[in-house]
Amino acid sequence: MAPAQRSPTPPASASAAPKRAYGGVSADERRAQRRRALLDAALELIGTEGLGKLTVSGLCAQAGLNERYYYENFDSRDAVLTGLIDRITEELAIAIADGLRTAPPDTRGMARSAISAGIRLFTDDPRKARVALVAGQATPELRARTTESIRLFARIVAAQGIDFYGMTDRQPDPVIEFRATYLVGGLVQTLTAWLQGELPISRDELIEHTTDVFVLLGEDLARRLA
Incomplete structure (x- = not known):
């Protein structure tokens, strides 16, 4: 009996072919x-x-x-805006994390370092502030994305407060999230007004006054929940 002939192997498809590297x-x-x-x-x-x-x-x-x-x-254009807003949000989170890593180990030092890092990101490159303020409100979907970003940073503030004041072994209290959301949302509105020239104070004063508010509400809450 003659040996069975093998069918020729089909050539690899273009999609299955390895993608070539150019210049490494x-x-x-x-x-x-x-x-x-x-x-x-x-x-x-x-x-x-x-x-x-x-x-x-x-x-x-x-x-x-x-x-x-x-x-x-x-x-779509919305996809571009979403990608840009997400990138700025990531840069902001990294800047705040870097600020906290090098902050003095006290309430005001940590708050000031984080706040300063965030405000400087937008004021050192005002284009990012314009994108966040304009593009972030362009459509209902982008407004929802901006709101979720505010919630993200509120959770970061709440987590930092819980850790700093040693409240990790107790049940979460809704007032912690409330105050964190209030602080972050208020900072967004205040920074918006400042960037639009509606608050006649310097950037350093903006950072110091914002730090005052964060420390005041944070320490007051820590005393209440002690």
Whole structure:
């Protein structure tokens, strides 16, 4: 009996083929670089010229990329705005964490370091503040995302307070989350007013006054729950 003939092995599909690296940079890394370039361009356009300038052609021209790379990363303008807001939120969380790591180990020192890190992120690069204030309110979905970011930072404040005042072994008290949300929400509104020139104080004064409020409410709450 003649041996059975093997069917020829089908060629690997283009999607299954390994992605080539150019200059030591993988395809995934190149895509991530293009995404960063598009978000950098969005930050520049919104931060300097306003949300109305954020078009596909304008964004790609600012980034120096072909429009096909826009569609490789985003399917709408809202997706660009969401990606940019998420990036700024991440930068803010990292800045605050870095501030806390190097803060003096006392209530005021920790509060001031965290508050200063957050305020300086937005005031050192006012484009980020404009994105957060303008783009973050552009649609109901983005407003919801901004609200969730405020809740995230309120949880960070609450967790820091619980740890600092040694309340980790007790049942969570809703008033802790209430005060943390009140503080973070109030800071957002105050920073907005200051950036719009409605509060005639210096940045250092803004940081000091904000620190006063955080320490006052934090220490008062620690005494109440002791």
